[in-house]
Each structure stands twice: as structure tokens, then as C-alpha cells.
Amino acid sequence: MNGSGTAPAVPRPAYRRLSVEERRSQLLTAALGLFAQRAPEDVSLDDVANAAEVSRPLVYRYFPGGKQQLYEAALRSAADILEGCFDEPEEGPLTRRLGRALDRYLAFVDGHDAGFSALLQGGSVVETARTSAIVDEVRRTAAERILHHLGAPAPSPRLRMAVRTWITAVEAASLIWLDEDKQPPLDELRDWLVDHFVALLTATAATDEQAAQVTRAALAMESAEGPVGVLARRVLPVVGDAAHLL
Numbered sequence: 001m002n003g004s005g006t007a008p009a010v011p012r013p014a015y016r017r018l019s020v021e022e023r024r025s026q027l028l029t030a031a032l033g034l035f036a037q038r039a040p041e042d043v044s045l046d047d048v049a050n051a052a053e054v055s056r057p058l059v060y061r062y063f064p065g066g067k068q069q070l071y072e073a074a075l076r077s078a079a080d081i082l083e084g085c086f087d088e089p090e091e092g093p094l095t096r097r098l099g100r101a102l103d104r105y106l107a108f109v110d111g112h113d114a115g116f117s118a119l120l121q122g123g124s125v126v127e128t129a130r131t132s133a134i135v136d137e138v139r140r141t142a143a144e145r146i147l148h149h150l151g152a153p154a155p156s157p158r159l160r161m162a163v164r165t166w167i168t169a170v171e172a173a174s175l176i177w178l179d180e181d182k183q184p185p186l187d188e189l190r191d192w193l194v195d196h197f198v199a200l201l202t203a204t205a206a207t208d209e210q211a212a213q214v215t216r217a218a219l220a221m222e223s224a225e226g227p228v229g230v231l232a233r234r235v236l237p238v239v240g241d242a243a244h245l246l
Helices: 020-035 045-052 056-062 067-084 094-112 115-120 129-149 157-179 186-205 209-220 227-240
Strands: none
Touching (some): 020 045, 020 056, 020 067, 045 056, 045 067, 067 094, 067 129, 094 157, 115 157, 129 157, 157 186, 157 209, 186 209, 186 227
16 A cells, blocks of 8 residues: 555556457457357347447448448358368378368357358348358358369369268258257267268269269278278178179
């Protein structure tokens, strides 16, 4: 205490003015956090302002188009994250690469919980042609990156359809997983989706020469202890029961 009997004032940390990009990022982070738990139509600009601890007029300053503009910007931000999930070094077995990509993708789904549907699957009253285009871009980007890992930058129609079908299956499985109280565990869901990819690719290879070529190349990098080896040992007894069809 000083001579007057009062405690000395504790200096407050210096206020730091955020840059335009920092402030915009702060608002988008707050909005994504809210959209992760609630449908966009249930989130107000006041909610975003409160979450970011700023005033409502400041939110309007950065997003003069109101909630629709903010939602589209938040969706774009989420799309960038999901597209980044499929960035993977071109080394090692394909199933390992897919597994790591799925780990990142499913972690986003898990973290955004009920908002995943509103953010990436449509069904919201604020959905527009622009938001639909953003969501479709995620699917197309994911498909292109997987085809690149397959060594098929110019895929045949069947091979492209197979990969895009799998991307759709991943989205559907993610939504069902949320609806089923997040069961099975994430690692089991990831492995199951990798198995689906192998099965779909193999089935396509039976009728498409390009798919057959990339399948052979991909399988050559797999090991007996890896996902394909485990899947083969599980499937062979089932296929063996249908030997009379051969």
C-alpha cells in the first residue's frame, strides 16, 4: 500500500487495434463457432457481436450485407478448411494418405457437430446459388486431389464418377454418424470409409481399363499388414462362399 492506504493501481495492458484482416478473422471465427452449434437462421448478428465481444455496428461495418454475407463468408472459410483436409504429400500407400485426409475431415465434422449440415449440406433458409456453389467446390476439389493421388489427372468418366461417388458417400456417412450419436468411433468410421474406397475402386476397375491401371499401381504400394491386406482377409471367406458362381 502507499501512504494514503490504497493499493497501487494495476496497469492495464495496452490496447492493440486489430488490423482489418485480424478483425474480419475474429468475426468469422465467432460466426463459425455459432454456426457449428446452430442453423444459420437461428444465429443473429447480435449473437455474433456478443460472441466476438464487439458492437453490432462493427459487425455491419465488415459485413454490410448483413447475416447473408457473413454466412457466405463463414461458409467460404469452412470450405477452405475442408479443402485443405485433402492436402496430403504424395508418398506412401494410397490408403494411408486417404486415412490421414479423413482424420482431418472427420475432426472438422466432429468439432462442428449439428452445424455441419447447415454449413456444408444445404437445407438452410439462407442457402443461395452462391452457397451451393461453394459447397460443390469442396466436393470437386476433394475429387480432383484424390484423382491426382491416383495418377489420373485426366480420368475416364467411370473413374471420375467413382471418386465423386465416394466423396458423396463420405458426406452422407458423416451426417448419419452425427445422427447416430457419433457412433461408431471415429477411427472405425475412417477405416470403414477407406474400405469403401478400395471396394468402389476395385469394382470400377473390373469394367474400366484406366481404373484397372491405377488400381494395380495403388495396390502395389500396399502391405499385407495395411488396410487393403486386412480387408482382403476379411472379404476372402465371404467370397469363397460364392465360389460356385465362378
